[in-house]
Amino acid sequence: xxxxxxxxxxxxxxxxxxxxxxxxxxxxxxxxxxxxxxxxxxxxxxxxxxxxxxxxxxxxxxxxxxxxxxxxxxxxxxxxxxxxxxxxxxxxxxxxxxxxxxxxxxxxxxxxxxxxxxxxxxxxxxxxxxxxxxxxxxxxxxxxxxxxxxxxxxxxxxxxxxxxxxxxxxxxxxxxxxxxxxxxxxxxxxxxxxxxxxxxxxxxxxxxxxxxxxxxxxxxxxxxxxxxxxxxxxxxxxxxxxxxxxxxxxxxxxxxxxxxxxxxxxxxxxxxxxx
Numbered sequence: 001x002x003x004x005x006x007x008x009x010x011x012x013x014x015x016x017x018x019x020x021x022x023x024x025x026x027x028x029x030x031x032x033x034x035x036x037x038x039x040x041x042x043x044x045x046x047x048x049x050x051x052x053x054x055x056x057x058x059x060x061x062x063x064x065x066x067x068x069x070x071x072x073x074x075x076x077x078x079x080x081x082x083x084x085x086x087x088x089x090x091x092x093x094x095x096x097x098x099x100x101x102x103x104x105x106x107x108x109x110x111x112x113x114x115x116x117x118x119x120x121x122x123x124x125x126x127x128x129x130x131x132x133x134x135x136x137x138x139x140x141x142x143x144x145x146x147x148x149x150x151x152x153x154x155x156x157x158x159x160x161x162x163x164x165x166x167x168x169x170x171x172x173x174x175x176x177x178x179x180x181x182x183x184x185x186x187x188x189x190x191x192x193x194x195x196x197x198x199x200x201x202x203x204x205x206x207x208x209x210x211x212x213x214x215x216x217x218x219x220x221x222x223x224x225x226x227x228x229x230x231x232x233x234x235x236x237x238x239x240x241x242x243x244x245x246x247x248x249x250x251x252x253x254x255x256x257x258x259x260x261x262x263x264x265x266x267x268x269x270x271x272x273x274x275x
Contacts, residue, residue, distance in 0.1 A: 016047045016082070017047065018046075018047050018048035018221075019046050019047065019048065019049075020046065020047050021044045021045070021046055021047070021080075022045055022046065022047040022081070022082060022190065022191060022223055023044065023045040023068065023079070023080065023081050023082075023191060024042075024043075024044045024045075024079070024080040025041065025042055025043050025044070025064075025067075025068070025077070025079055026042050026077055026078045026079075026080070027040050027041070027042055027076060027077040027078070028040070028041050028042070028064070028067055028074045028076065028077035028078075028079070029041075029074055029075055029076035029077055030060075030063055030067060030072055030074045030075060030247075031075055036246075036247050037060045037063040037247050038060045038063055038064060038067070038074065038244075038247045039060075039246075039247040039248045040076070040077075040248070041060075041064065041077075041244070041247070041248070041249045042077075042249070043242050043249065043252060045191070045223060045225055046223070046239075046240075047223055048217070048221055048223055049217075049223060049224075049239040049240060050213070050214075050217055050224045050226060050237050050238050050239050051223075051224065051225045051226065051238065051239065051240055051241075051242070052225075052226045052227070052228060052234045052237070052238035052240070052241040052242070053065075053225065053226070053227050053241075053242050053243075053244065054227070054228065054229070054231075054234055054241060054242070054243050054244070054258075054268070055243050055244035055245050055267075055268060056245060056267070056268055058246075059244040059245050059246065059247065060244050060246075060247040061195075061227045061244055062104060062195055062227065063247075064244070065101060065193045065195055065225065065227065067079070067088075067089070068089065068094075068099065068191075068193060068225070069089060069091060069094040069095075069099050069101055069193060070088065070089035070090045070091040070092075070093065070094045071091055073088040074088065081094075081097065081099070081191075082097065082190075095124045095187065096124050097190075098187075098188070098189050098190035098191060099189060099190070099191045099193065100121070100184040100185075100187040100189035100191075100192055100193070101184060101192070101193035101194070101195065102177075102180045102181055102184050102193070102194050102195055102197055103180070103195055104195045104196045104199065104227075106173075106176050106177065106180055107180070108168045108176060108179060108180055108183070109168070110167065110168055110169030111167055111169060112167065112168065113164065113165050113166060113167055113168070114155070114160055114163050114164050114165070114166055114168055114171070114179050114182075115148075115151060115152075115155065115164045115165060117168055117179055117180075117182075117183055118151045118154055118155065118179065118182040118183050118186050119147065119148065119151050119186070120183060120186075121182070121183035121184060121185070121186030121187045122147040122150065122151065122186050122187070124187055150186070151182075151186055152164075154182050154185050154186055155182065157185075157212075157215075158178050158179075158181065158182050158185075158212060160175070160178060160179065160182065163175060163179075173200055173201070174201050174202070174205035174208075174209075177197060177198075177201065177205075177209065178208075178209065178212070181194075181197065181209075181212065181216075185216065185220075185222075189222060190222070190223060191222075191223045191224075191225065192216065192222050192223065192224045192225070193224075193225050194213070194224060194225070194226045194227065194228075195227050196227050196228060196229065197209055197213070197226070197228070198210070198228060198230060198233060199229070206230065206233060210233055210236065210237060213226070213237060214237065226238065234255070235255040235259065238255055239254070240252070240253060240254060240255075241253065241254070241255055241258040243258060243261070243263075243264045243267075243268060245267040245268065250263045250264060250267055251263055251264040
């Protein structure tokens with residue numbers, strides 16, 4: 001299903017072609033007191049790719065996503081997003097410029113329905129202020145109806161029609177993860193950050209989520225940065241993989257290159273040396 005969103009969307013006309021760099025992280029270091037979460041890490045993300053970030057627990061993967069979307073501010077290094085270099089990103093700027101994310105621990109409004117949770121993802125695209133929406137008249141009414149139509153398309157795309165009015169607090173874990181993906185997609189991101197989107201899922205749920213991630217990448221052209229511990233999923237979905245260990249980058253390349261990198265094998269994958 002090829003979704004065409006009906007409301008005004010964040011412009012992705014940034015002069016970049018698929019394969020060009022949409023985000024570059026240069027010599028980023030992040031510390032919390034004496035704990036070095038990220039140590040002098042550089043990498044890039046190409047437009048249109050699925051870029052995986054892997055490593056053992058505590059390697060600094062989520063901290064890196066938090067730096068990219070402005071939740072953490074590094075002590076060293078720069079981030080260049082769509083050609084604009086910053087010492088640090090601000091969360092509201094990241095959201096307005098097309099960076100959306102999901103979280104390792106599900107962050108939804110449990111008392112709200114699936115539809116309303118996904119509608120919350122449209123807030124950065126709304127042009128009318130709170131007073132207009134409170135009156136729900138004229139331009140504000142038309143705008144909300146347009147946003148609601150876009151959300152209904154996302155609900156169809158993610159096969160959530162049967163739970164569209166169900167409070168998400170009543171949903172099983174796998175469906176909550178899918179709703180959170182829907183909320184991130186509602187922002188129509190140019191760069192989608194997924195923090196362990198399949199953690200805690202059974203095999204069938206992982207297969208469904210993998211399919212949706214590939215469809216988002218292929219059909220929407222959305223660039224994706226993915227943290228995931230399931231190596232089968234990582235190797236199947238990713239164009240390139242970066243490996244962190246104790247906050248340092250120890251490997252970077254295609255899935256095959258990373259799979260055969262001895263530093264990665266020793267630190268993470270656990271495959272014995274050849275005799």
